[in-house]
Amino acid sequence: MRAALEADGDVPDEPDCKEVVHLAAAIGLGVQEVGGDALAEAFGAFALFGLTAEDWAQMLGAAERGESPPVDWGLLQQRADVLGPVQQASDEQLLRARTVLLGLRMFYGLHAMHALFMPDTPALAALRAKIDELGVFPILDHVIALSSSPRHFAQGLAIGLDPLFDGLYETLMEQLAADPALFQIPDDETGAAGFMETWTRTLREQTARARKRADASCEEPA
Incomplete structure (x- = not known):
């Protein structure tokens, strides 16, 4: 997002948080109430052990069908x-x-x-x-x-x-x-004071640019 703003580009959409909700529900309500597909999406979103959501779905599906050693879901609840x-x-x-x-x-x-x-x-x-x-x-x-x-x-x-x-x-x-x-900017002998001054100046510049973009958007014909 920072790179997009600095380049006057489009700001990307915020990430979807539904995977976090699924994981929280699994911990609080039990895995059976959430379902294997939703839990696989949650684990995949966190990239646990480098596995994708599809990898987790296959593993969880196999466990539910009894094709692999049983999973002790109680360990997940214990983390709560x-x-x-x-x-x-x-x-x-x-x-x-x-x-x-x-x-x-x-x-x-x-x-x-x-x-x-x-x-x-x-x-x-x-x-x-x-x-x-x-x-x-x-x-x-x-x-x-x-x-x-x-x-x-x-x-x-x-x-x-x-x-x-x-x-x-x-x-x-x-x-x-x-x-x-x-907090030491290269070639700046003022140290932390210069660091904060640079940060404050950058924030003011970005605020001014954002206002200009907003004004230009309002002036565009509908």
Whole structure:
């Protein structure tokens, strides 16, 4: 979308979120209430294990017909229990989970802000490339971008307790240590101050361009 706006091109349609709804329904209501086809679309949208929706449909269909080992769908429902792991965690584990959660939120924000015309320094580009290389931004987009309600806070801590996200946090921290100058624009000695000034100026320019496009659209004959 950022590239389209910078080139005065057409803005692409927003992605369909029905796959997320299907997955949430499967967790809350049970897989049988959703159906194999809808669940296959949901798994395919997340590109789990690199499989397409068609791949998942074949696998799930085979399981439903008894042509493959039975699938323990209860494991999927168990993932909905977000309070249990938090209640059972030690103080040290909770502190670590908070560190992981806050760190992943920072990395998620740095990646997402690129769409809001944040200046693209070499360090930011490298960090974003690492996230894209791992293919985890869609996952971060759903599990990190949570509200601050008590339930979502518990969900966030449960995420931080998961070894998968702990390892992801460590990987991104290693990338940050390798190139920490996130807000240093090349050949700009003003540092973070120059970074913010450039960002503010770009936002104003894009706002003015958007207004011109809107005015031109209103002037076109019906």
